[in-house]
Amino acid sequence: MKKIRNFCIIAHIDHGKSTLADRLLEFTKTVSQREMQAQLLDNMDLERERGITIKSHAIQMNYVYKGEEYILNLIDTPGHVDFSYEVSRSIAACEGALLLVDASQGTEAQTISNLYLAINHDLVIIPVLNKIDLPGAMPEEIKDEMVDLLGCDRGDIIPASGKEGIGIEDILNAIVERIPAPVGNPDGPLQALIFDSVFNSYRGIEVIFRVKNGSIRKGDKVKFMATGKEYIADEIGTLGLQQIPKQVVECGDVGYLISGIKVAKEVKVGDTFTHIDRPASEAIVGFSEVKPMVFAGIYPVDTSEFEELREAMEKLQLNDAALVWEPETSAALGFGFRCGFLGMLHMEIVQERLEREFDMTVITTVPSVQFRVLTTKEKLLNISAPSEMPEPNFIKYIEEPYINAQIITKSDYIGPILNLCMDKxxxxxxxxxxxxxxxxxxxxxxxxxxxxxxxxxLKTISRGYASLDYELAGYQESDMVKLDVMLNGEAVDALSAIVHRSKSYEWGKKLCEKLRELIPRQMFEIAIQAAIGQKIIARETVKAMRKDVLAKCYGGDISRKRKLLEKQKKGKKRMRQVGSVEIPQEAFMAVLKIN
Incomplete structure (x- = not known):
């Protein structure tokens, strides 16, 4: 155990975590030149295309320091605020963290919030000043910022560059010297914390864990404490670039377990597993339950694919423990799921992954947050979709969630940012x-x-300089109303939204105008209306397509023309009563792009 070091890399978006991880893997010869590629640990196409890390990735390296070989378990983490749950899980499996700060951008909101996460778990922090080779780097000023933030000595900060490979050896030496070896009882009952899981279509679910006490051998019978399920450890091992099977994973180490688990629900990230014949008395305190911030409905385009979508969601949840979902139905879209996401980027990524990894074409409804409603019968309801909202006459008051937002920016942009926040x-x-x-x-x-x-x-008005971090601050009473959208007098539940009364008129008007552009013209006239309760606040009309019935009348009496037009008008009226309006997917997404 004395030779093991578990550490993660934390930083703000784009401060060079994945690139630094590449250099560490190269330096310790974990990866040969032939296998090497940029952002090696980001193995999802989406991560490579967007240049962001979505999943935490664990990998083991061997490093010789002063003639002794050490095992280093590195966990690379995402930087975006929407994936902070991934970061909290990685931190729970480590004893130390490399805190990266970009030498040209300085400390940003996410740097600070990830740092607090690490300090709350008593991790040893190694400050690293990255990207010192950039022409715009200001190493001395930013070292001052880091000293203020961490209260460390200037000498503790390691200057480095992931791109050029500067300071890599100093970082590895600092990991061995400063980060403590894992603490645990190698002879005690097995306690292993599950901090990640992956779905493999051939071998079932692969569980990634960190052993806190005891050790696990191949063929051991294990029990998952939260679900009470029992399995046999068919294969265990450690994580190199490919999995390396082992006979035993010792106390303090990070490894994977394959035991042919087929059902996604049986693996809970944050659970503890132990031996059946010598169980641990209690589970390890995992990480806090995830709190979804944004709710949206996800529906299959073809209603018969509902079951396939359910399976896809279960498999995706293994890989992305922050995704929360439950089945729901909608009059306009049929059967689907109401999903909770950590933010808009998270929602976008989930939708993309469903389409790419599982070939599911889905419709996503308007995102909303969870409101609390006190009815006139003193009953408190949690409402995450506009369709669940009771009628206005049964509502005593509505509370909406507030957040504490922390924005770090250059002082030049204070004016526009204040305006934006006051607007909101x-x-x-x-x-x-x-x-x-x-x-x-x-x-x-x-x-x-x-x-x-x-x-x-925020990014636009600050030219990309402002960084945002937020946490939930609780609920406050607010004047919210439900805005319905009606097509030909029928409410479309998928397009309704819960908005603040002061913005409802403007919102309704813009929404109707946008829908008028997007809904294709039919053979009959379509009325698009926005309403609050019984009151119509905006209306637009999509004109009917008409055939030129007067083409055959050249000259002659006006009454002949009038008769033909009357006949056409009657037909249009009847059509409007029986005709139904198809709403294209763009219309649902239009609501997002209203502003």
């Missing part, structure tokens, strides 16, 4: 100057205002 009904709580140039703004903002396009707008 935000309240400025605090303003702290970190340096003369950088300022931290703290806001209390309704979550419903943040889920749509807040992040994109």
């Amino acid at each position: 009904r935000g309240i400025l709580k605090n303003q702290i100057y970190l340096t003369a140039e950088r300022v931290e703004l703290q806001f209390l903002i309704p979550l419903a205002e943040v889920v749509f396009d807040f992040f994109d707008k």
